[in-house]
Amino acid sequence: MGDMVSTPTVIVDVDILDRNIAAMADAVQANGLALRPHIKTHKIVEIARKQIAAGATGLTVATIGEAEVFADPSGAAVDDLFIAYPLWLTRSSAARLVAASEQARISFGVDSVEGVRNAGARLGDAARRFEVLIEVDSGHHRSGVHPDGVTEIAAAADDAGLHVAGVFTFPGHSYGVGQADSAAHDEAKSLRKASRLLAESGVPVKVRSGGSTPTALLSDGGALTELRPGVYVFGDAQQWELGRTEPADIALTVLATVISRSDGPERRIVLDAGSKVLGADRPGYASGFGRLIDYPDARVTGLSEHHATVEFPGDAKLPVRGSRVRVVPNHVCTVLNLVDEVAVAKGGLIVDVWRVAARGRNN
Amino acid sequence: MGDMVSTPTVIVDVDILDRNIAAMADAVQANGLALRPHIKTHKIVEIARKQIAAGATGLTVATIGEAEVFADPSGAAVDDLFIAYPLWLTRSSAARLVAASEQARISFGVDSVEGVRNAGARLGDAARRFEVLIEVDSGHHRSGVHPDGVTEIAAAADDAGLHVAGVFTFPGHSYGVGQADSAAHDEAKSLRKASRLLAESGVPVKVRSGGSTPTALLSDGGALTELRPGVYVFGDAQQWELGRTEPADIALTVLATVISRSDGPERRIVLDAGSKVLGADRPGYASGFGRLIDYPDARVTGLSEHHATVEFPGDAKLPVRGSRVRVVPNHVCTVLNLVDEVAVAKGGLIVDVWRVAARGRNN
Missing domain, CATH: 3.20.20.10 (Alanine racemase)
Structure with a gap:
């Protein structure tokens, strides 16, 4: 998923999705x-x-x-x-x-x-x-x-x-x-x-x-x-923080590019995914506006329409400008209402595109 | 704007819009x-x-x-x-x-x-x-x-x-x-x-x-x-609460229907407009998730995807079920990213529909 995909892009891992669908069906039936x-x-x-x-x-x-x-x-x-x-x-x-x-x-x-x-x-x-x-x-x-x-x-x-x-x-x-x-x-x-x-x-x-x-x-x-x-x-960052899902079971992430970086005392990066793709939900119990799936200690501490500010604790190595990271949005239901389509990934490769057929159907 | 328009619908008052555009142009030029x-x-x-x-x-x-x-x-x-x-x-x-x-x-x-x-x-x-x-x-x-x-x-x-x-x-x-x-x-x-x-x-x-x-x-x-x-x-509820606009200068509202009502000690109504049309932005200084333009003392105290819970202080008369109210969203930029079109009103009548041509253009 390198340079071929524009960012921000919503990506669904179809193997994890299938697993989640089967697991709930089995549990409810049982x-x-x-x-x-x-x-x-x-x-x-x-x-x-x-x-x-x-x-x-x-x-x-x-x-x-x-x-x-x-x-x-x-x-x-x-x-x-x-x-x-x-x-x-x-x-x-x-x-x-x-x-x-x-x-x-x-x-x-x-x-x-x-x-x-x-x-x-x-x-x-x-x-x-x-x-x-x-x-x-x-x-x-x-x-x-x-x-x-x-x-x-x-x-x-x-x-x-x-x-x-x-x-x-x-x-x-x-x-x-x-x-x-x-x-x-x-x-x-x-x-x-x-x-x-x-x-x-x-x-x-x-x-x-x-x-x-x-x-x-x-x-x-x-x-x-x-x-x-x-x-x-x-799954989403809310379920993760409520202890109702593990990061390995999260099927949807938003691929974003690091567009700005401060390696001084602030130790923050800025991503090109903001509230217009991640949604702005932030319940009282949430530790931020979203999480990075590959950097569990980082937190999205600020969110504008096209910027997510991510802070890193301690001396963790910051991703470089131009690199790409995967954001777990706080509340996934609002994300699907923001995009017309999602990229479908299998084993890290994009294999399909699905249309969000009911996006915006508010009435 | 009675039964002809579905709710929730985003409505732009074109006379107020024109006034706001002219006022800023004049002030900046001056x-x-x-x-x-x-x-x-x-x-x-x-x-x-x-x-x-x-x-x-x-x-x-x-x-x-x-x-x-x-x-x-x-x-x-x-x-x-x-x-x-x-x-x-x-x-x-x-x-x-x-x-x-x-x-x-x-x-x-x-x-x-x-x-x-x-x-x-x-x-x-x-x-x-x-x-x-x-x-x-x-x-x-x-x-x-x-x-x-x-x-x-x-x-x-x-x-x-x-x-x-x-x-x-x-x-x-x-x-x-x-x-x-x-x-x-x-x-x-x-x-x-x-x-x-x-x-x-x-x-x-x-x-x-x-x-x-x-x-x-x-x-x-x-x-x-x-x-x-x-x-x-x-304009929007953020500008209103920052003292940067007056309610009379707010050109965009979201028309919503009262779908539930509690006239007991809680004194709340529920509207059919939620975060999927109002956006979920709530900065620290905001008094809620939005305001009602015709009920300045009411506050949107809760927001789900398709519900806004509005609380009324004191003994104000609550709007009845099925009636319609106009919500001022907190942050208007996110609202236009949620809808494909807006209704254009003049003197309280819908006179046109504008397409939100760049909705979802995140990259």
Whole structure:
């Protein structure tokens, strides 16, 4: 990967990718759960096909636009998609949702009586084509209803002609050092309670969906029926720093060139990869804006749009100007939303290019 | 802007945009400086044309890819472009740079002897087509050389067949509350010193280029010859919180729908615009991940890929589910790198759509 590839370039190591896809599929199956990976991480048709081939029962998407891309019969042609988001439909988005449902079985999220009424009104007779899952807040405190609120929403869904198939949650509070176990516990507890209340009110619960990459292997196989992890396909610096992946299992890096270097007391280099390719996510627990896979002690301490400033501790030898290094971005899902294609590597050689088919599909 | 537009959508108010472009052009001209706006902020051909029409002497870009877009005779056809970046050329990027120089006068940045030698070797006889500006570090401590180092670089440039036309700096340490004045002072001091050293070594200095949006109106008209602000065309929450723009002068907002709402003790709403459209930049001085233009007391306190959590103080009335609000992103340059097009509004009505022609042009 010398001078042939321009920098910055996003590179996916396909052998590591395949290994990650197989490992999660095996682990989830061993736990008796269905796997419905979230494609917001990769947005790539070729990777979706690999996930389905490894036994995924369907895929998760975040938007109607992503559903359109992955249902497309000339692309991934996935026949079962869950939009894990409490949609607020307009006339035009409802029409797009109905059109997508001609190509795949589509379910979506709801988290309020108002949202259910809106969906019923916008979809009209077409409402009966869809199953909805009620989003439960298990502790992340973003969208989702308290478990006590599910029966009221289920009743409104029934009035609106929508079929409630179950409940889902995103235990996003797992993204903190040492928090995965308690988040997995909260996830199970919330889904159990919501399911019990629905069952008691006469609504059979077919799906109890949870999961994030940090909690995926900790999720309670009794409380859940399916998992929706996304990041596991690639891994990233967040998962590395949370102890949820090893550097050897990180499948995606950003190749960058050293364009500036200070070997004085500051001991820093500057790379030609900035926030416009790495993303700017920096959670409180992160040690920087990203890591270098071949220099585990270095830290990306500053990030501009086209510059990453990397500091080296002690007396480590700095890479020279013009050399290339591989950056592990903090949050890989935002990286794939920044580039139109990724280079595919096998044994260190570029063997293919994949299009990021759903890049920018925010609505 | 009711139900006709999907959310999230980036909307540019063209009257405010035109006002901002004229105000900066007038102020810079009054200060006796040339204006060379940085297009990394907007990446839009229509806006580049407005800047040139308002008297810009040329444009600034960050990458060869951006230069290709703005030099394109079938697009903006700008005839004078400065790549404000210390390029490290490969065989292929050198060939692209030479091709772009067939369509426009192109200058670029250097900040090291090694970089100059690399450029000379890669460009060969074509080196004489280009002027280079030496990047000086005026206190931002990213790329750029200490002013004392410019003569050595100029000598290497002469050996490499590259013509040194002057010096440039980015006083990026102006991005901090109350730091604009001292950053403008540092900018002037560094450029003055570098220019004096070059002149003493026999290198005439034609260009002394500086400027950032926070310092643009403070820059020393004696020390500088040109300014390269970018963000001023739109403004953003960073400029608002730095006291460098008023909400009434912010030309770009992201229209979003309220998809979830908690009217309990938490008093928060959740919007369908997340980091995949707003960007995730959050400098230390920022009060959140963005602001709502019509609710100046509200703060975006949490950001996921497709969710913004907005908290409201006191007993303010929360917008209802399904209603729409306008978000001011923290750092507007990253927003334009996330979307393929923007809606253009005049008097509250959508009147046009502009393509973000250089989106994703990272190399």
